[in-house]
Amino acid sequence: MNHIFKLSFARYLLNSLLPVKQAKASLTEGNILKTLIALAFPIIGANLLQTGYQLVDAFWVGRLGSDAVAAVSVSYPVNFLMISLCSGFGFAGAILVAQYAGAKNLKMVNHVAIQTLVMVVLMSIVMSSIAWQLSPNILHWLGVEDKIFAEANFFQRVIFLGLVFNFGFILFQSLLRGIGEVKIPLYINALSLGLNFILDPLFIYGWGPIPGYGVAGAAFSTLATLGLSAIIGFYILFKGNTDFKLTLKAFRFDFPLLKSAFKLGMPSSMEISARALGLTLMTGIAAKFGTDVLAAYGVGARLISFVVIVALGLMKATATLVGQNIGANRIDRAEKTSKYAATIAFGSMTVIGFCFFVFAEPIVRAFLDAEEHVVDMAVTFLRITAPAFGFMGAQLAMVGTMRGSGNTMESMIFTIIGVWIIQFPFAWIATGYESFAELGVWWSFPASYVIPAILTFIWLRKGTWKKKKVI
Numbered sequence: 001m002n003h004i005f006k007l008s009f010a011r012y013l014l015n016s017l018l019p020v021k022q023a024k025a026s027l028t029e030g031n032i033l034k035t036l037i038a039l040a041f042p043i044i045g046a047n048l049l050q051t052g053y054q055l056v057d058a059f060w061v062g063r064l065g066s067d068a069v070a071a072v073s074v075s076y077p078v079n080f081l082m083i084s085l086c087s088g089f090g091f092a093g094a095i096l097v098a099q100y101a102g103a104k105n106l107k108m109v110n111h112v113a114i115q116t117l118v119m120v121v122l123m124s125i126v127m128s129s130i131a132w133q134l135s136p137n138i139l140h141w142l143g144v145e146d147k148i149f150a151e152a153n154f155f156q157r158v159i160f161l162g163l164v165f166n167f168g169f170i171l172f173q174s175l176l177r178g179i180g181e182v183k184i185p186l187y188i189n190a191l192s193l194g195l196n197f198i199l200d201p202l203f204i205y206g207w208g209p210i211p212g213y214g215v216a217g218a219a220f221s222t223l224a225t226l227g228l229s230a231i232i233g234f235y236i237l238f239k240g241n242t243d244f245k246l247t248l249k250a251f252r253f254d255f256p257l258l259k260s261a262f263k264l265g266m267p268s269s270m271e272i273s274a275r276a277l278g279l280t281l282m283t284g285i286a287a288k289f290g291t292d293v294l295a296a297y298g299v300g301a302r303l304i305s306f307v308v309i310v311a312l313g314l315m316k317a318t319a320t321l322v323g324q325n326i327g328a329n330r331i332d333r334a335e336k337t338s339k340y341a342a343t344i345a346f347g348s349m350t351v352i353g354f355c356f357f358v359f360a361e362p363i364v365r366a367f368l369d370a371e372e373h374v375v376d377m378a379v380t381f382l383r384i385t386a387p388a389f390g391f392m393g394a395q396l397a398m399v400g401t402m403r404g405s406g407n408t409m410e411s412m413i414f415t416i417i418g419v420w421i422i423q424f425p426f427a428w429i430a431t432g433y434e435s436f437a438e439l440g441v442w443w444s445f446p447a448s449y450v451i452p453a454i455l456t457f458i459w460l461r462k463g464t465w466k467k468k469k470v471i
Contacts, residue, residue, distance in 0.1 A: 044313030073298025088269030097178030102327025318400030349393030
């Protein structure tokens with residue numbers, strides 16, 4: 001009887017996250033600006049909540065001192081790299097789902113979803129196993145100091161165990177975004193973040209019979225909440241009130257479709273991998289100046305990742321709206337969407353950059369309890385980077401146009417230019433001069449925002465992106 005009650009309660013909890021199914025407004029007609037904003041705000045909200053994982057971790061771990069912050073900071077870009085290596089099918093699935101949804105082909109929407117879901121789960125299990133084994137080697141390669149090595153390795157390995165949940169939930173959000181359903185992921189992220197806020201201090205510091213795990217406690221908390229999010233997401237895909245009605249009955253791999261998805265998604269996977277590997281190498285450059293610089297860099301990089309969620313929300317909304325309108329053969333609406341998104345992203349991110357420049361010190365102090373010179377370095381990092389936020393936002397919005405239209409190769413090329421031809425060489429060379437030192441890392445960020453934004457704008461103006469066909 002108790003088992004039945006628990007099962008019924010779990011079903012009630014899952015069903016309570018689902019609104020009653022209603023006819024969604026078409027993304028291929030009506031006011032474009034209103035539709036873009038209606039899509040972007042829930043995505044931004046979900047991204048805010050998801051980034052809240054990192055900020056909550058930073059808040060509680062920061063109370064342990066700069067060594068603990070440094071241990072967590074090392075793992076962030078490495079985890080980002082691991083996620084990116086399996087992200088191609090997720091990106092491809094979202095693009096194909098959006099275009100098939102625009103073409104009103106729900107049968108193919110479901111077919112694409114189940115194929116990409118199974119592939120991502122299998123790939124994530126393999127990646128998790130490999131990453132767990134290589135964790136110490138990765139930290140040695142990054143030159144992590146001995147005094148934080150053990151904590152960094154423990155934290156990183158726990159995070160790697162949760163890759164299957166992380167990948168699964170990211171794909172779930174991408175698939176729902178492809179059909180224009182952006183509120184359900186917002187609800188799930190709110191639930192999981194609230195739980196994470198409770199579990200973080202519990203696992204980090206301990207309470208009653210629960211021991212304190214220090215830095216690793218933040219990873220255990222994230223693992224538990226990501227697991228819950230993925231389970232809810234899978235339930236919704238298979239039994240929820242959305243356009244998706246997935247089933248594993250008589251499942252067979254559709255290799256022609258997977259080949260097409262691979263060709264479409266691999267450039268996006270390489271793009272985010274290039275960005276993630278670049279961040280990993282930037283962490284390595286910062287680490288050579290010692291733990292204090294690494295702590296300042298870690299806090300600054302986390303705050304930037306928090307700021308960028310506005311542009312990422314517009315990027316994802318743009319990709320969905322452009323994809324559905326191209327699928328419906330409404331190229332005029334896709335072009336207007338691209339212009340609106342880039343303009344809004346540049347303006348909003350410029351305003352945010354101004355605020356971060358003015359209030360850099362109190363913002364840093366809220367997330368870093370360290371010696372004064374460490375705080376000063378993090379403040380300098382933010383004030384150098386913040387004025388270029390508008391260019392970063394505009395470039396990401398334009399990337400949304402590229403992805404939605406299936407021009408993933410071009411998007412990858414511009415990212416490689418920004419990270420590997422501009423940012424990393426700039427930081428590597430500049431930090432070699434005594435007068436620059438860690439400032440070479442700081443100044444490499446605005447350089448990598450401004451130039452790629454200009455190049456992407458010039459390419460989009462040519463208009464060749466409107467001729468791409470993926471379905």
